[in-house]
Amino acid sequence: xxxNDTALMAHLLRRAGFGANRDELESYLEIGYDGAVEALxxxxxxxxxxxxxxxxYHVDQSELRDLPGSSAYWMYRMISxxxxxxxxxxxxxxxxxxxxxxKLNQARSQLNQVEMFRRSGLGSFEDLLVELSKDPAMIVWLxxxxxxxxxxxxxxxxxxxxxxxxxxxxxSEDDIKGCARAFTGWTLGNAEYMSVRAAKDSIWPYxxxxxxxxxxxxxxxxxxxxxxxxxxxxxxxxxIAIIVKQEATARFVATRLFQFFAADEITEAGxxxxxxxxxxxxxxxxxxxxxxxxxxxxxxxxxxEARFARVxxxxxxxxxxxxxxxxxxxxxxxxxxxxxxxxxxGQGLLRPxxxxxxxxxAEWIDSGALVERVNxxxxxxxxxxxxxxxxxxxxxxAGADQGVLQPSExxxxxxxxxxxxxxxxxxxxxxxEYASRHGDLDLxxxxxxxxxxxxxxxxxxxxxxTREYQLA
Amino acid sequence: xxxxxxxxxxxxxxxxxxxxxxxxxxxxxFANPYDIAVGxxxxxxxxxxxxxxxxxxxxxxxxxxEDEYLGEFGRGFGAGDxxxxxxxxxxxxxxxxxxxxxxxxxxVTTYDTSGDASGNASAKYLSHxxxxxxxxxxxxxxxGIAVDSSDNLFVVxxxxxxxxxxxxxxxxxxxxxxxxxxxGQFNLPWxxxxxxxxxxxxxxxxxxxxxxxxxxxxxxxxxxxSGEGEGQFQRPTxxxxxxxxxxxxxxxxxxxxxxxxxxxxxxxxxxGEATVSxxxxxxxxxxxxxxxxxxxxxxxxxxxxxxxxPYHISSQTEPYFWGPVSVSLDREGRLYVAETNRHRFQVxxxx
Numbered sequence: 001x002x003x004n005d006t007a008l009m010a011h012l013l014r015r016a017g018f019g020a021n022r023d024e025l026e027s028y029l030e031i032g033y034d035g036a037v038e039a040l041x042x043x044x045x046x047x048x049x050x051x052x053x054x055x056x057y058h059v060d061q062s063e064l065r066d067l068p069g070s071s072a073y074w075m076y077r078m079i080s081x082x083x084x085x086x087x088x089x090x091x092x093x094x095x096x097x098x099x100x101x102x103k104l105n106q107a108r109s110q111l112n113q114v115e116m117f118r119r120s121g122l123g124s125f126e127d128l129l130v131e132l133s134k135d136p137a138m139i140v141w142l143x144x145x146x147x148x149x150x151x152x153x154x155x156x157x158x159x160x161x162x163x164x165x166x167x168x169x170x171x172s173e174d175d176i177k178g179c180a181r182a183f184t185g186w187t188l189g190n191a192e193y194m195s196v197r198a199a200k201d202s203i204w205p206y207x208x209x210x211x212x213x214x215x216x217x218x219x220x221x222x223x224x225x226x227x228x229x230x231x232x233x234x235x236x237x238x239x240i241a242i243i244v245k246q247e248a249t250a251r252f253v254a255t256r257l258f259q260f261f262a263a264d265e266i267t268e269a270g271x272x273x274x275x276x277x278x279x280x281x282x283x284x285x286x287x288x289x290x291x292x293x294x295x296x297x298x299x300x301x302x303x304x305e306a307r308f309a310r311v312x313x314x315x316x317x318x319x320x321x322x323x324x325x326x327x328x329x330x331x332x333x334x335x336x337x338x339x340x341x342x343x344x345x346g347q348g349l350l351r352p353x354x355x356x357x358x359x360x361x362a363e364w365i366d367s368g369a370l371v372e373r374v375n376x377x378x379x380x381x382x383x384x385x386x387x388x389x390x391x392x393x394x395x396x397x398a399g400a401d402q403g404v405l406q407p408s409e410x411x412x413x414x415x416x417x418x419x420x421x422x423x424x425x426x427x428x429x430x431x432x433e434y435a436s437r438h439g440d441l442d443l444x445x446x447x448x449x450x451x452x453x454x455x456x457x458x459x460x461x462x463x464x465x466t467r468e469y470q471l472a
Numbered sequence: 473x474x475x476x477x478x479x480x481x482x483x484x485x486x487x488x489x490x491x492x493x494x495x496x497x498x499x500x501x502f503a504n505p506y507d508i509a510v511g512x513x514x515x516x517x518x519x520x521x522x523x524x525x526x527x528x529x530x531x532x533x534x535x536x537x538e539d540e541y542l543g544e545f546g547r548g549f550g551a552g553d554x555x556x557x558x559x560x561x562x563x564x565x566x567x568x569x570x571x572x573x574x575x576x577x578x579x580v581t582t583y584d585t586s587g588d589a590s591g592n593a594s595a596k597y598l599s600h601x602x603x604x605x606x607x608x609x610x611x612x613x614x615x616g617i618a619v620d621s622s623d624n625l626f627v628v629x630x631x632x633x634x635x636x637x638x639x640x641x642x643x644x645x646x647x648x649x650x651x652x653x654x655x656g657q658f659n660l661p662w663x664x665x666x667x668x669x670x671x672x673x674x675x676x677x678x679x680x681x682x683x684x685x686x687x688x689x690x691x692x693x694x695x696x697x698s699g700e701g702e703g704q705f706q707r708p709t710x711x712x713x714x715x716x717x718x719x720x721x722x723x724x725x726x727x728x729x730x731x732x733x734x735x736x737x738x739x740x741x742x743x744g745e746a747t748v749s750x751x752x753x754x755x756x757x758x759x760x761x762x763x764x765x766x767x768x769x770x771x772x773x774x775x776x777x778x779x780x781x782p783y784h785i786s787s788q789t790e791p792y793f794w795g796p797v798s799v800s801l802d803r804e805g806r807l808y809v810a811e812t813n814r815h816r817f818q819v820x821x822x823x
Contacts, residue, residue: 051783052678052707052725055795056662057558057575059504060523062795063813069523108787112779119778189773189788193765202762205492205752206814207794210787212775333557333576336524 005029009036010419011307012296014472015261016040017084019320021388022395022417037296041122041289043083049076049329057331065208068336070107071349074114075339078319079328089288090117091315092260095360097132097164098352099141105201108210109137110350125253125286126244129165133236136188136211140198142355145187147180149221154180159355161243170248171228178227182239185220188213244286250278257291262301263309264361273300308422308471311364314345316472317373321464324418325380326388345372365470374465381418382461384453392417393456396443403444407435414459423468434462480739482718482731484807484820490516490539491816492751497529500541500751505810507561507710508817509570510802511585515542515594517570518810518817519562522549530556532572532583532595537806537819539750545595551577554597560615561663561710561798565623565640569598573614573627578604580614580627580642601642606632609644616664616675616710620687626664626672633658635674635689648689653679656691663710663798667717675708675721682711682721682732695719695736700726700782703738710798712807714822720799720807727782727793729809744786744793744809746818786813793818 009028013020017040020028028036054076055062060069061076078087094114101107113135120128132138133156139145142156157180161171188194188211196202197209225234228242243249254277255266263270276298277291284290295301312320318341322328328335342348346369347358358364365373383389396413397403405413411431415421423431435441438455446452463469494501506521518533531546547554557576564570568586573579579602587594602611612631619625623640634649635658649658663675670687680698682705685691696705706725713719717734729742748756756763771790779788786794795812802808805822 056660056677056707059506059521059795059812060525063504063523066523066525068525112784116778190765190769190771193762193769196762196765200762202759203493203495204755204759204762205748206746206790206816207493208787209771209790210784212773212779212788214773334524 007420008033008302012036016088018078018316018323021324037293040085041292043086046081046083046086049080053331063207064108064111065203067101067107067350068340070111072336072339074111074349079322086118089121090114093117093121095352095357096256097138098355098357099137101351104137104140105198106137106208106211107350108208113137122289123287125288126240129240130237133183133186134213136213139186139188144183145191145195147184149184149219152180152184156183163355165243165252166246166248167252175227178225179239181221181225182234183236185216186236187216250281254278254281254291258295261292262295262306264311269300269305273298308468310472311361312470312472313360313364314342314347315349317345318342318376321377321380324388325386327380327386341372341376345369377464378461381464382457384449384457389457389460393453396456400443403442405441408432410435410441410459414463418463421468423466427466427468431459431462435459481733482739483823485823486745487819487821489746489749489816489818490535491749492755493815497526498544502533502815504812505815505817506559506812507798508800508808508810509562509564510800510808511564511568512803519559519572521559530559561617563617563619565619569640571617571625573617575613575615578602578611578614608647609636615662618664618666620666620670626666628661628664628674630660630662646689655694665711665713667713668715673711673713675711677707677709680705680707682708682719693736695732712799712801714801722796722799724797727786727796729796729799744791744818746791746816749816
């Protein structure tokens with residue numbers, strides 16, 4: 001019997017993390033739901049695979065010149081961290097403030113941006129927007145290095161308002177111009193040389209040179225500007241201070257957080273939760289952490305309605321399966337190929353398709369992506385030599401009556417230990433029927449990789465193919 | 473750029489930079505160089521570890537101090553003859569046999585390079601030896617390799633936390649070491665060197681120190697500890713010892729090279745001062761618009777505080793070492809520093 005506490009904690013860890021194996025789940029249950037929310041929202045030492053080990057064995061992840069190794073580098077962090085919320089919030093901002101390798105040709109600087117999301121992604125939205133505006137990858141991505149005092153480029157100013165804060169319909173074309181003028185002079189060091197290199201994808205003579213922010217006062221338009229009804233000699237920070245005061249911004253941020261951490265679709269109850277998050281946004285001084293605390297403690301989030309109300313994104317899918325199987329905890333020759341599977345499913349780290357990021361929800365799944373998803377997870381979870389799968393087998397044996405599981409117990413046990421995952425009666429009956437083909441499962445005296453263990457792996461493989469496993 | 477103590481007994485002058493990133497599968501340039509061996513005839517062998525995108529071209533390149541690219545050998549990624557997966561280090565013995573370790577294939581591959589300096593024809597594959605395991609002579613992640621005056625080989629058996637001594641044909645002689653932080657113990661050791669008296673030095677990578685042993689493995693001394701100060705190390709990868717006993721250490725995690733005296737006393741730090749190589753000049757001759765922008769750039773910028781780590785500084789400061797993975801010496805008192813992330817090596821001359 002799955003307790004509500006266990007199911008709720010698993011729900012929280014699917015949203016604020018990448019799901020949890022039973023050992024992790026039990027450690028969070030020990031500190032209770034409130035304690036778990038605080039632990040997740042206040043990351044400490046992530047204990048992830050250390051950089052020195054990664055750099056020693058993976059020269060590509062030391063240099064971070066190309067995309068495959070660079071996305072694998074982030075994936076290592078996701079699969080080995082004990083602070084999953086830190087990676088989840090970085091992934092959230094990476095999708096919202098999407099910057100892509102295709103234009104930048106500069107993975108090191110993109111990963112510096114990801115690190116900034118870890119550092120500031122749960123803090124003040126105002127501070128985050130300032131950091132974002134100073135982020136060299138974003139500056140090049142949206143051409144702010146071409147935004148000069150004498151000749152403005154509106155690209156960043158426009159997207160800051162439309163895609164990153166308020167949403168279309170809440171500002172005028174004049175506001176965009178005022179915004180762009182305020183960010184003139186916000187560029188990157190050696191901007192001209194770095195621009196040439198980025199445009200040519202030049203790695204010569206000695207590999208890439210990473211980027212840093214530079215403010216060119218002589219290129220900044222210090223004149224008077226009018227923005228959202230306020231007038232002054234605004235610089236970028238002043239513009240952001242005005243943006244974050246807007247109700248439209250509160251709604252934008254709350255809605256995007258809700259859809260990433262709670263549900264793809266917004267119901268009436270969901271709308272009330274968004275309004276509560278908006279209230280927290282203002283009362284807390286724009287703190288993302290406080291908004292998420294409001295969400296995770298809301299009746300809506302804890303309700304059955306919010307469970308399995310999101311389609312897992314490819315990154316969640318892949319990282320969740322790897323963490324469950326307990327694989328790739330040490331540097332692994334070929335890890336970049338593993339990271340590439342996320343791209344084949346439609347979500348390559350560091351390569352969102354456009355500035356709008358990925359289209360999420362049901363759009364994650366088409367026939368090709370579904371095959372990739374099922375095949376990858378099935379392969380991870382059916383490998384009975386994987387430490388996480390071995391742990392599942394041991395737990396099944398420990399819970400069995402004299403080491404023997406009836407087919408329904410085998411199916412229910414696997415669903416429980418992989419989540420718990422709630423499935424329809426129809427899905428469950430298929431699993432039970434499959435488990436019944438070879439009768440009861442006797443785990444007494446089982447040996448690594450023997451037929452008894454492989455029967456567990458087969459059920460886990462089948463669960464990976466269910467509709468319900470696609471949901472978080 | 474270098475710093476040294478007032479009492480330093482050693483002076484190193486920067487000579488030149490050789491290299492350019494090689495984005496392809498052969499020809500002039502390097503792809504993530506991991507080690508250098510310099511022959512008495514002036515040939516410089518550069519081990520290209522290669523990232524996964526270019527693994528099919530894992531190879532040893534040959535050049536000389538006159539910037540001539542002489543050729544290459546090796547047959548790329550794999551476990552067959554002349555193939556490598558994760559090659560780490562190499563050493564030339566007195567008969568010009570080049571021994572190359574591979575930490576993934578758990579073996580050592582030997583070439584005969586005794587031919588003249590005409591390029592490919594000068595390297596003839598001889599054999600590979602070693603097999604995975606923990607028994608005497610078996611290997612688990614062979615990393616650094618060094619040779620003594622009798623042509624015995626010392627292979628750093630990293631995951632077995634030991635050093636193994638072999639004949640130059642790969643016959644087991646002895647081994648020593650265990651996992652730990654005490655004298656004679658190791659934590660993921662990497663580089664190796666032998667001095668003129670045949671003492672053995674090991675870069676005890678995760679213990680952040682250099683250990684010195686007799687030729688038979690008796691512990692003599694340990695130099696350094698963890699940190700960024702003078703005489704401290706962050707993950708030292710490689711060590712070399714010159715005829716006067718000065719100890720050169722690739723202080724990889726600190727993105728620098730340190731030189732110690734024969735007694736282990738701190739002497740100097742090199743941070744790197746790369747210039748445009750001959751091969752890079754040829755690139756800029758063909759790309760003048762890039763050169764024009766480069767010429768007005770500051771390649772030693774001041775960085776924001778959150779990027780103030782050796783790794784980040786090196787990632788943005790092209791003249792500095794970035795990934796200085798190996799230090800090698802020639803008979804003329806020159807120091808060669810291979811930089812994995814910059815696809816080049818910098819040369820210094822001892823006065």
